[in-house]
Ligand SMILES: NC(=O)C1=CN([C@@H]2O[C@H](COP(=O)(O)OP(=O)(O)OC[C@H]3O[C@@H](n4cnc5c(N)ncnc54)[C@H](O)[C@@H]3O)[C@@H](O)[C@H]2O)[C@H](O)CC1
């Protein structure tokens with residue numbers, strides 16, 4: 001099963017791996033032609049009804065694979081309104097090769113003839129709302145035809161994720177869907193074929209520019225309108241909470257506050273005026289502070305728990321008490337991680353251990369990233385939380401899904417890059433599900449580190465990553 005949003009991400013990742021969309025469209029079109037061959041013998045009359053998007057593009061390709069059929073192509077709309085270059089190029093190829101291909105601008109002019117097969121390629125995963133004209137009239141003409149209806153990817157008018165139709169939808173006999181089954185097809189009464197269109201498995205397994213699409217594009221007037229992050233950190237160490245807080249801001253959080261011991265407040269403030277501190281009395285986090293921390297945390301979307309807290313037993317007892325009572329989303333990092341396996345919490349946790357911390361949590365790791373991915377996936381399933389295990393290849397797992405991040409470089413083993421990652425994950429977890437937030441945070445943190453090394457060579461320091469997070473998250477794709 002794959003949702004439309006994830007399909008778009010995988011599509012983009014495939015392109016970044018060197019498999020361009022036009023090649024995917026050629027494979028999709030070929031799969032559509034094979035479905036027509038399963039529906040009627042050569043010589044049969046095939047009416048292709050193509051929309052202006054890539055769903056239509058797939059069928060414009062299919063026409064070239066059906067020369068031994070009597071094919072007529074009906075493009076709904078003027079050719080210059082075709083939405084993508086790859087679809088337009090396929091239209092122009094049909095015209096240049098003098099296929100029977102006509103543009104229908106008024107649905108009253110749509111005449112399917114008396115086809116044996118109709119290919120429904122009006123709309124696929126790009127449909128929004130009820131079918132407008134001319135697609136709506138075309139859909140009823142298709143439904144009235146005495147023909148086998150082959151739908152491309154999803155019957156037009158059906159939402160690929162829910163299977164619902166906001167208005168009229170094509171009633172297909174067969175559906176050829178691409179790469180993986182769409183959830184909405186379970187609600188469709190048709191014979192569904194899943195066609196492999198040559199998307200490498202790596203496009204799903206490895207993070208890539210497609211994973212950033214889930215973020216949307218904040219308009220230029222302001223950074224991502226994300227949410228509010230509380231960093232609970234500081235004590236023995238003061239740089240860590242400051243790095244995490246600054247990273248959360250640069251990764252799109254609207255507001256970040258740092259809850260820290262009063263004894264180190266001035267030192268933490270010294271890292272940046274933009275930090276808003278909420279000091280609690282004393283030198284380190286202790287159970288006495290947990291009540292006020294829970295109140296403070298309830299005014300934020302996500303808590304980043306751990307940077308610089310230290311591992312004093314009072315502090316760890318406070319971490320346990322906090323997680324026992326907390327029910328929202330928390331990124332857990334550094335010394336706080338060792339509490340997670342034995343705490344029974346209703347909170348949604350995104351844990352960011354390096355391999356040493358993973359072992360301290362009771363997890364296993366391995367030098368080979370494939371083995372490590374299996375071990376981390378199993379441990380995440382036992383733990384019941386999201387794991388982002390840092391390494392040359394970061395492994396993200398939530399017990400179901402898993403992803404591997406390849407961005408980053410050896411320079412990033414320098415102290416503090418983990419705090420930056422935790423802060424970025426905190427901001428992203430305000431707007432994305434924790435698994436996606438972890439994958440995007442790992443990808444962006446590594447890309448920021450790669451950009452820093454590209455510009456300055458090695459000798460990277462954690463603060464070099466912070467300023468590069470916005471470009472890594474919203475910059476032009478690779
Ligand atoms: N993801 C993959 O790996 C591949 C997908 N392919 C095919 O691409 C379509 C998705 O294409 P897209 O251009 O994003 O959208 P559609 O063609 O489905 O529709 C967009 C098109 O339709 C118009 N539109 C939207 N809503 C309505 C409406 N309610 N009424 C009328 N018109 C509507 C919109 O304006 C656009 O013009 C996917 O399904 C696959 O078939 C690739 O080709 C192969 C790889």
Ligand SMILES: [K+]
Pocket residue numbers: 055120121122123124151152153154155156
């Ligand atoms: K369709």
